[in-house]
Amino acid sequence: MKKKIAIIGAGIAGLTLANLIKKNSDFEFMLYEKEENLSLDDGFGIQLATNSVSILNKIDFKKINSKDIFHPKDIDFFTIKNEKICDLEISKFNSEYSKYTTLKRSTLIEFLKDEIYTQHLRFGKRIKEVTELKGKVLIKFDDNTNDLVDYVVGADGIFSNTRSFFEKKKNQPSFKKAIAVRSIFNMNHNLDIKVKNISLFMGSNLHLVIYPINKKNELNLVCIIRDKKYDPDNIKSLIERKLLTQNPNFKDLFKNDLKSWPLYSSPKILPSSNQKVFYIGDAFNGFLPTLAQGAGQSIESAYELFNLIKNQNPDAANVYFKKRSERVKIIKRRSDFNFFAFHFSSPVMQKIRNIFLKFLIKRKGFINSYLGTVYKN
Ligand SMILES: Cc1cc2nc3c(=O)[nH]c(=O)nc-3n(C[C@H](O)[C@H](O)[C@H](O)COP(=O)(O)OP(=O)(O)OC[C@H]3O[C@@H](n4cnc5c(N)ncnc54)[C@H](O)[C@@H]3O)c2cc1C
Numbered sequence: 001m002k003k004k005i006a007i008i009g010a011g012i013a014g015l016t017l018a019n020l021i022k023k024n025s026d027f028e029f030m031l032y033e034k035e036e037n038l039s040l041d042d043g044f045g046i047q048l049a050t051n052s053v054s055i056l057n058k059i060d061f062k063k064i065n066s067k068d069i070f071h072p073k074d075i076d077f078f079t080i081k082n083e084k085i086c087d088l089e090i091s092k093f094n095s096e097y098s099k100y101t102t103l104k105r106s107t108l109i110e111f112l113k114d115e116i117y118t119q120h121l122r123f124g125k126r127i128k129e130v131t132e133l134k135g136k137v138l139i140k141f142d143d144n145t146n147d148l149v150d151y152v153v154g155a156d157g158i159f160s161n162t163r164s165f166f167e168k169k170k171n172q173p174s175f176k177k178a179i180a181v182r183s184i185f186n187m188n189h190n191l192d193i194k195v196k197n198i199s200l201f202m203g204s205n206l207h208l209v210i211y212p213i214n215k216k217n218e219l220n221l222v223c224i225i226r227d228k229k230y231d232p233d234n235i236k237s238l239i240e241r242k243l244l245t246q247n248p249n250f251k252d253l254f255k256n257d258l259k260s261w262p263l264y265s266s267p268k269i270l271p272s273s274n275q276k277v278f279y280i281g282d283a284f285n286g287f288l289p290t291l292a293q294g295a296g297q298s299i300e301s302a303y304e305l306f307n308l309i310k311n312q313n314p315d316a317a318n319v320y321f322k323k324r325s326e327r328v329k330i331i332k333r334r335s336d337f338n339f340f341a342f343h344f345s346s347p348v349m350q351k352i353r354n355i356f357l358k359f360l361i362k363r364k365g366f367i368n369s370y371l372g373t374v375y376k377n
Pocket of ligand 1: 009010046126298
């Protein structure tokens with residue numbers, strides 16, 4: 001009999017796994033999403049390095065219209081005053097088929113849902129109860145429907161509700177005392193940047209990243225600001241107090257629609273306590289966004305799990321956890337270090353950091369070990 005998989009959560013991780021199963025196996029599967037639809041209206045950007053693009057290629061990523069994506073070549077590093085420090089050629093990790101790619105999150109979700117939509121996706125579903133029955137898992141949802149499956153995959157984000165049904169140990173995400181503010185703007189601005197590159201500005205207790213998200217002249221802006229409290233009603237005043245006092249030239253970039261989030265990360269890497277239950281994406285581990293690898297790791301974890309299930313590996317649970325946690329440690333160390341180094345408030349520390357950055361960026365060995373191990377495909 002065909003094995004059946006329930007995927008809880010239709011974000012990047014859950015949808016990627018669903019696509020891999022649909023395209024490359026004959027397992028039965030169903031995606032259960034708590035919302036009534038997939039949020040396609042927020043047009044904010046996402047960066048995908050070669051490690052995730054090479055996996056998306058296995059599910060036909062090339063069919064995305066080339067006008068809706070961008071391949072930046074370099075990251076330009078600036079001080080918050082818009083003085084260039086140095087640049088890094090990220091395209092050197094590209095191959096002919098997998099290139100560092102930026103796009104709107106909604107473009108990625110549209111692509112991922114394309115083959116999945118009606119048949120394998122149920123909306124408005126939240127788990128109410130789980131029980132083990134004859135070697136399978138019976139999931140009851142709060143609309144009184146149920147499903148009997150061989151595997152459950154929690155892909156429901158950093159605050160994973162699935163974990164609360166299967167795990168005794170809590171792994172409550174911790175607020176990192178930082179806020180992300182995002183917007184989209186077009187090419188008209190008064191900054192001295194190359195709009196085809198990724199521009200990263202480092203200031204006191206904040207940093208800002210600008211990058212193109214398509215070939216229609218739209219740029220994504222994300223500003224990470226350290227602040228003890230998240231107050232969504234006062235984001236404009238936060239920008240004024242923390243950023244515009246350091247460089248008023250950014251003012252025009254924050255005129256459009258702004259979206260903000262408090263930043264959380266997972267404190268511990270914990271295994272699943274049930275051999276039939278797996279966690280992928282942010283439900284496995286949520287990262288700080290300072291290495292732009294959250295979505296990339298969601299895609300990677302879906303791919304790793306898919307291969308183990310497809311090959312019916314009898315030790316899938318242990319192999320998955322071992323490989324995934326090793327990978328998470330590498331990404332976490334770098335994301336946490338960037339979060340620390342991008343935000344120095346002391347001018348002396350900023351100067352020292354900039355000298356180190358200029359020096360290290362020219363060292364092939366350093367770049368290959370700091371980024372090459374992350375972007376490897
Ligand atoms: C400011 C910022 C910038 C970022 N930039 C980048 C970037 O440039 N590159 C990058 O790679 N990553 C980036 N990320 C991270 C990336 O967006 C996330 O890591 C990624 O989206 C996680 O995907 P996911 O599918 O695991 O979880 P989510 O995207 O959180 O999806 C979870 C899904 O599960 C559903 N769900 C939740 N609870 C339940 C439930 N109880 N039952 C059923 N369904 C449920 C949700 O509605 C949602 O659809 C960024 C994050 C932030 C905050």
